[in-house]
Amino acid sequence: MNIALIAHDKKKDDMVRFVMAYEEILKNHTLFGTGTTGQKIMESTNLKVHRFQSGPLGGDQEIGAMIANNRMDVVLFFRDPLTAQPHEPDVSALIRLCDVYLVPLATNMGTAEVIIKGLERGDLSWREIIAKRNGEVNE
Numbered sequence: 001m002n003i004a005l006i007a008h009d010k011k012k013d014d015m016v017r018f019v020m021a022y023e024e025i026l027k028n029h030t031l032f033g034t035g036t037t038g039q040k041i042m043e044s045t046n047l048k049v050h051r052f053q054s055g056p057l058g059g060d061q062e063i064g065a066m067i068a069n070n071r072m073d074v075v076l077f078f079r080d081p082l083t084a085q086p087h088e089p090d091v092s093a094l095i096r097l098c099d100v101y102l103v104p105l106a107t108n109m110g111t112a113e114v115i116i117k118g119l120e121r122g123d124l125s126w127r128e129i130i131a132k133r134n135g136e137v138n139e
């Protein structure tokens with residue numbers, strides 16, 4: 001499956017800890033990330049992350065474009081709700097698109113844990129049906 005990993009600055013350490021804890025599951029999937037989050041994950045793990053632009057420079061929108069094409073199956077987005085972001089409209093747009101396309105979205109680590117365990121159990125295999133219907137092959 002295609003999984004997006006995104007974290008605001010104050011949540012990046014949490015994201016790195018999270019992917020280290022679940023590296024064995026995540027390595028079986030295709031990972032995408034905003035620029036700095038992806039970089040930090042690759043520095044701390046053996047995971048390969050396809051990196052987009054940094055969030056404030058359009059990375060959220062690039063991931064949004066994948067969602068709009070039904071090419072993203074899971075979004076793990078550790079938001080910082082206590083810091084104003086210069087690209088807040090992009091953040092809102094990304095979250096909105098997850099709702100438009102029924103893409104499982106976690107905006108904090110608690111929900112991310114539930115999703116990742118569901119992923120391991122096969123709870124999200126219905127996403128593969130959507131991918132097949134779209135003529136795409138997800139890993």
Ligand SMILES: O=C(CO)COP(=O)(O)O
Pocket residue numbers: 006007008009033034035036037038053054055056059060091
């Ligand atoms: O700002 C972000 C998400 O809105 C994250 O971007 P970076 O991973 O490049 O810091």
